[in-house]
Amino acid sequence: MGTIQALRGTRDILPDEIGYWQRIEAIARDILGKATYREIRTPIFEQTDLFERGIGEATDVVGKEMYTFKDKGDRSNTLRPEGTAGVVRSYIEHGLHAQGGVQRLWYTGAMFRYERPQAGRQRQFHQLGVEVLGSADPRADAEVIAIATDILRTLGLKNLHLNLNSVGNLEDRQRYRQALIDYLTPYKDELDPDSQDRLTRNPLRILDSKDEGTQAIAKDAPSILDYLGADSQRHFEQVQQLLTDLGISYELNPRLVRGLDYYTHTAFEIISDDLGAQATVCGGGRYDGLVAQLGGVDTPAVGWAIGLERLVLLxxxxxxxxxxxxxxxxxxxxxxxESQALVLANKLRNVGFSAELDLSGSAFKKQFARADKSGTVACLILGDEEAENNTVKLKWMVSKEQNAIAQADLLAKVDELRDQIAALRTETT
Incomplete structure (x- = not known):
């Protein structure tokens, strides 16, 4: 029998890579905490009906990409393909709206879509997302965009572009939908097969088709911005002004519709061209009708999600x-x-130091080589002589200065050692 490997479209995140993931999570947690966003954790699978009703049966996600299965009770369940629907289901189920005010929530975790694996896109992938429920104020739209921008910039990304659009309300979209059908119908035979299928079911999705022939046809399609009602136009203008006030530049992109049916008004993507071809790092928008659509009280909402695999690649x-x-x-x-070394390492950790104990049992030469590679500030050495005398050799790695010290004295000089380590780190940075 051959060895068992990870399934296609899934991958292990190994220790050599995990530092990037931890850094993203730490920076996001700090920025979101300062903005009073609270973390929420929802189940990894839900009733299939949640996603069919919330995302839309005519979307590619529901129609082609969901991992759906029957449980032993013959109930249809689905591994979550995105995070918003589950957060909204939880918001309704637990009566979070009854707490009053605006709910600022964030989440991170694994999502699942059956699609062709490629760099930065897996069948099991991870997202970091925020949802602001209970505010129709354009400032909520601007706030979530500003927070996403802050997270990405704090991580060190520079070549970022914000694409912005409005998909209006339901009435706006119905008018635009018909105009789009009228424009595209004469070209039906020239569209790619997926777009031909979408023409009557979900024509807005044709606008972000990746097929070059379809893109050329869609280039001259009517703009949704010409079909916005007065309220939608006012909301969108306020969002643009607020972004200008925040010093966040943006480009209007009337063909940006996002892939899910629940979006209303503001839709946006943050794109990076550091991977060569432009790649969407963050996408989101407003979804004012979703809570009511899933059985809750009518609640305006806005949010976004960042794809972590693609961000880690960057x-x-x-x-x-x-x-x-x-x-x-x-x-x-x-x-x-070796016994004393175990006890000493544990005591050092208990007083706040980081300490790695070499467990190899190999010769000192090999252990010293690993100490050099570890990036440690200092090395502690115990042999037979030190064990007998309850001492330890302390070697500072940069200066190579080395001296013997009683183990008890080492542990009594915590503050002095901490100052020395901090000073040495400052010198080497």
Whole structure:
């Protein structure tokens, strides 16, 4: 029998890469916390009906990409293909609207879509997302865009572009939908097969077709911005002004419709061209009708999601991953010395230092080589002599200065050691 491997479209996130993921999560958690967003965690699978009603049966996600299965009770369940529907279901089920005010929520986790795997896009993928429920104010739209921009800029991304559009309200979209059908129908035979199928079911999705022939036809299609009613136009103008006030530049893109049926009014994408071809890093918009559509009270809402795989690819290209900050690397040789080294490393961690204990049992030379690679500030060395005398050799890695010290004295000099380590780190950065 052959070895068992990860399924196609899934991948392991190994320790050498995990630092990028942890950095994204730490920066996002800090920025979102300062903006009073609270984390929510929803189940990884839900009733299939949630996504059919929420995302839309005519979308590619529901029609082609969902992982759906029957459980032992013959109920249809689906691995979540996106995060918003589950958050809204939770908002309704637990009566979060009854708490009053605006609910600012964020989440992160795995999502699942059956599609062709490629760089930055897997069948099991991960998103970081925010949802603001309970505010129709254009400032909510601007706030979520500003927070996404802050997260991406803090991570070090520079070549970012905000594409902005309005898909109006339901009445606006119905008028535009008919105008789009009227424009595209004479070209039906020239459209790609997917777009031909979408022409009557979901014509707006034709606008972001990747087929070159369809793109050429759609280039001269009517603009949805010409079909916005007075209220939709006013909302969109206010969003644009607020972004200008925030110093966030943007480009209007009337063909930006996003892939899910629940969007209303503002739709946006943040694009990076650091991967060569332009790639969407963050996408979102307003979805004022979704809560009511799923059985809740009528509640305006806006949010976005960032694809973490694609973001990690960007960071790997732009930034070398730094080694974890390590205060002490502990090497030892000999039965008594190895036992004392274990105790010493544990005591150092308990007083706030990071300490890695070499568990190889190999010769000192090999342990010293691993200490050099670890990026540690200092190395602690215990052999038979040190074990017998309850001492330890302390070696500072940059200066190579080394001296013997009683183990008890080492642990008594916590503040002094912390200052020395901080000073050495400052010198080497």
């Amino acid at each position: 960071l790997q290209q732009l930034q070398a991953q730094t080694l974890p900050v390590l205060d002490f690397y502990v090497v030892s040789r000999g039965t008594n010395a």
